[in-house]
Amino acid sequence: MKAFVFPGQGAQFVGMGKDLYENSALAKEMFEKANEILGFRITDLMFAGTDEDLRQTKVTQPAIFLHSVILAKTMGEKFAPEMVAGHSLGEFSALVAAGALSFEDGLKLVYARAMAMQKACEATPSTMAAVLNLSDEKVEEICAGIDDVVVPANYNCPGQIVISGTESGIDTACEQLLAAGAKRALKLKVGGAFHSPVMEPARAELAEAINATEFHKPICPVYQNVNAKPETEPAVIKENLIAQLTAPVRWTQSVINMIADGANDFTEVGPGAVLQGLIKKVDKNVATQGA
CATH class of the missing domain: 3.40.366.10 (Malonyl-Coenzyme A Acyl Carrier Protein, domain 2)
Structure with a gap:
């Protein structure tokens, strides 16, 4: 088809x-x-x-x-x-x-x-970051544990998720995701936190x-x-x-x-x-x- x-x-x-x-x-x-x-x-x-x-x-x-x-x-x-x-x-x-x-x-x-x-x-300074080689569940768990706004935004393919949120939320999430074993947690050049x-x-x-x-x-x-x-x-x-x-x-x-x-x-x-x-x-x- x-x-x-x-x-x-x-x-x-x-x-x-x-x-x-x-x-x-x-x-x-x-x-x-x-x-x-x-x-x-x-x-x-x-x-x-x-x-x-x-x-x-x-x-x-x-x-x-x-x-x-x-x-x-x-x-x-x-x-x-x-x-x-x-x-x-x-x-x-x-x-x-x-x-x-x-x-x-x-x-x-x-x-x-x-x-x-x-x-x-x-209105709200915000951004997104690409996360590589971490399970969807682990990314969701880490985002859920952060007080700032930060959420999974794009489930692109297995092992590639984009997260979205406030600048400080994304910074905190990237640190924790890398510590949890993500291959990369890279901020993207985008205008703001889409799909959040x-x-x-x-x-x-x-x-x-x-x-x-x-x-x-x-x-x-x-x-x-x-x-x-x-x-x-x-x-x-x-x-x-x-x-x-x-x-x-x-x-x-x-x-x-x-x-x-x-x-x-x-x-x-x-x-x-x-x-x-x-x-x-x-x-x-x-x-x-x-x-």
Whole structure:
């Protein structure tokens, strides 16, 4: 069975989407529509900006979303998913590609999400850290024992978890995780503590926008980050999407469940190849490729 997966923040690079814009009339039309909706030429930043430009949350999120969704739309009949999933922001790309959301509504929600997250980051100095070679249970136990806000945020693959929290919470956690035998506990260059309670103000803001948006039944099940389960009901998809901002991304569990449900061929749609690497670490026998 064919599964299509969509990357999240961190996959961006300068020049992303330029070949699509130059070689496809449909892609050019969609990119120009995006410039109009956003009120600034995001294409200029994507095609010829700086790394610094692209690292701003308000640019990164719509940029990755646009690259992913427009690539899916230009694939034509080759885009024939039997299931889809997206990592964090990528869940929005997956929902649009699978027809649960219109392109315009998806972009507006992604931009609202980015702005709300940026605001929450500015209100509380916070960060994230990657933890390698420690069991999920041990990471959970150490985080639970720290008084500051610090929680598992991304279950990326066996032996790789990202934690999220206040600056002091992350510092304390990193010390304890290394002492407990983690190979690495490395702070990431991110704007704040995504997928943690620090994002609560953003979640409340985004909930309003999501509830006011029309969702449809997707063409195939969408394995959502919050519970790693396949969903097709618009009301449930909305609830899970709202919860996603303060809950962990259960990527390892999503991939395990997709494989258990018959997925044996994964195509990553969007910039980079991060998800292909993570999927191989879950099960090296499945086929993976870029779009």
